[in-house]
Amino acid sequence: xxxTLYIVATPIGNLEDITYRAIRILREADLIAAEDTRHSRKxxxxxxxxxxxxxxxxHNKTLKGDYILDRLREGLSVALISDAGTPCIxxxxxxxxxxxxxxxxxxxxxxxxxxxxAALSAAGLPTDxxxxxGFLPNRRSRRREKLAAVAGxxxxxxxxxxxxxxxxxxxxxxxxxGDRQAVVARELTKIHEEFARGTISTLRERFQKGxxxxxxxxxxxxxxxxxPAEGPAVADLLLRYIETEGLxxxxxxxxxxxxxxxxxSEVYDEALRMKQER
Ligand code: SAM
Numbered sequence: 001x002x003x004t005l006y007i008v009a010t011p012i013g014n015l016e017d018i019t020y021r022a023i024r025i026l027r028e029a030d031l032i033a034a035e036d037t038r039h040s041r042k043x044x045x046x047x048x049x050x051x052x053x054x055x056x057x058x059h060n061k062t063l064k065g066d067y068i069l070d071r072l073r074e075g076l077s078v079a080l081i082s083d084a085g086t087p088c089i090x091x092x093x094x095x096x097x098x099x100x101x102x103x104x105x106x107x108x109x110x111x112x113x114x115x116x117x118a119a120l121s122a123a124g125l126p127t128d129x130x131x132x133x134g135f136l137p138n139r140r141s142r143r144r145e146k147l148a149a150v151a152g153x154x155x156x157x158x159x160x161x162x163x164x165x166x167x168x169x170x171x172x173x174x175x176x177x178g179d180r181q182a183v184v185a186r187e188l189t190k191i192h193e194e195f196a197r198g199t200i201s202t203l204r205e206r207f208q209k210g211x212x213x214x215x216x217x218x219x220x221x222x223x224x225x226x227x228p229a230e231g232p233a234v235a236d237l238l239l240r241y242i243e244t245e246g247l248x249x250x251x252x253x254x255x256x257x258x259x260x261x262x263x264x265s266e267v268y269d270e271a272l273r274m275k276q277e278r
Contacts (some may be wrong), residue, residue: 001070001075001146002073002075002104002105002106003030003072003074003076003078003079003105004077004078004105004106004107004108005072005096005097005100005105005106005107005108006025006029006078006079006080006109006110007086007093007107007108007109008022008025008048008079008080008081008087008112009022009085009086009090009111009112009114010022010081010083010084010085010112011084011085012084012114012115012215012241013018013188013190013193013215014082014189015188016246017113017127018112018113019110019112019273023047023049023222025079025110026047026049027049027051028077028120029051029077029079030051030052030071030076030077030078031051031053031054031071031076031077031078031079031151031161032044032049032050032053032079032080032081033053033054033056033078033079033081033096034053034054034055034056034081034082035055035056035057035081035082035083035087035091035092036055036057037055039051039160040081041053041068043081053080054067054068056092056093056096058068058081061092061095065095065096065099066165068096068184069096069099069100069103072103073103073274077109077119079092080096082215084115085113086111086112086113086114088113089128089132089134089245090135090160090259093110095181097101100264104108106213113189114259115188115215116158116217117218118130118185118189118217119188119219119220120156120158120189121219122185122195123183123185123197123199123219124183125181125183125219126155126156126222127156129154129155130156130157131150131153131155131156132153132158133146133150133158133159134159134160135159135161135250136159136161136165136171137159138220138249139167140172143169143172144172144259145258145259147169147172147173147176147177147198148176148258148259148260150258151176151223151260152224153223154223154224155222156219156222157219157220157222158217158219159218159220160216160217161218162216163186163214163216164212166184166207166212166218167204167207167210167212168210169207170182170204170207173200173220174201174233175236175237175240175259176233176237176259176260177223177233178200179199179200179201180200180221181197181198181199181200182183182197182203182218182221183195183196183218183220183221184203184206184217184219185217185218186213186215186216186217187214187215188215188217190214192214200220214245226277233260234256234260234262234266234267235258235274237252237255237259237260238256238267238270238271238274241255241256242271249271252269252271253268
C-alpha cells in the first residue's frame with residue numbers, strides 16, 4: 001500500500017493560523033517536504049514538531065519529486081508544506097501532486113491559510129465569483145499584455161504582487177483599466193495588517209514607489225461593476241505613445257489596441273478625433 005501525500009497549509013503570518021489537524025498530520029508524517037527547510041524548521045520548532053525534513057522547491061522539484069514519490073510508494077506518509085499558506089498556490093507542489101495522482105498515490109488536502117482568500121474575505125469586494133491570477137510577469141510589456149487580456153473580465157481580479165512593483169502595477173492598471181475601485185491587502189494576519197480601499201489613482205498616491213513594505217495582495221473590481229474611468233484610458237495612452245514616445249499614429253494605435261483590448265478601429269477613430277481637436 002502506498003503512503004499518503006498530505007498538502008498542508010501553514011500560516012501566512014500569524015502563527016496561530018494553523019489547524020489542529022495540520023499539526024497532528026505534521027507530527028505523524030514520516031517525512032515533511034518543505035520549500036525552505038531552514039524557514040520551516042523554525043515553524044516546526046514553534047509547534048514542537050520534530051520529523052525528518054527534506055527540501056522540495058522549484059529548482060530541485062524534478063529530482064526531489066522522484067525521491068518523494070519513491071518514499072510514498074514504499075508506504076511512507078509525506079506532508080508537503082511551503083514557506084507560507086497553501087502549497088501549490090503560487091508555490092511549489094503542483095508537479096508532485098500531478099505525479100502522485102498519476103501514480104495512484106492518495107493525495108489529501110489539509111486546508112488552512114491562503115493569502116488570496118484571506119484578502120478577498122475582508123476586502124469588501126464581491127465574493128461570489130473571482131479570478132485568481134497569481135503573480136504577474138516581471139517584464140513590463142508582458143505584464144501589460146497579461147493585464148490587457150483580463151481587462152474585460154466580469155469577476156473580481158486577484159493578484160499576488162511584490163511590494164517593489166506595486167506602484168508600477170497600479171500605474172499600468174490605471175492606464176489600461178481607468179480608475180476602478182481596488183483594494184491593496186498588505187501584511188495579512190501580521191502586526192501591520194492593512195486593507196487600503198479606494199480608486200486605483202488614490203491607491204497609487206498612497207503606495208508610492210519605494211515606500212511599500214511587506215507582502216501584498218491586489219484586488220481589482222471587475223469591468224462591469226467598475227466605477228467609470230476618470231480619464232479615457234485609450235486617449236491617455238495614445239497621447240503618451242505619440243507625444244512622449246514618438247511612435248507613429250499607426251504604431252501607437254496598434255499598441256494601444258493590444259494593451260487595452262479595444263478594437264483597433266475604435267482606437268484609430270479616437271486618434272483621429274484627438275488630431276482634429278488639436
Ligand atoms: N501559497 C501562498 C498562499 O497560499 O497564499 C502564497 C505564496 S506566494 C509565493 C507569496 C505571495 O502571497 C506574496 O508575494 C503575497 O503576494 C502573498 N502573501 C503571502 N502572505 C501574505 C500576507 N501575509 N499578506 C499579504 N499577502 C501575502
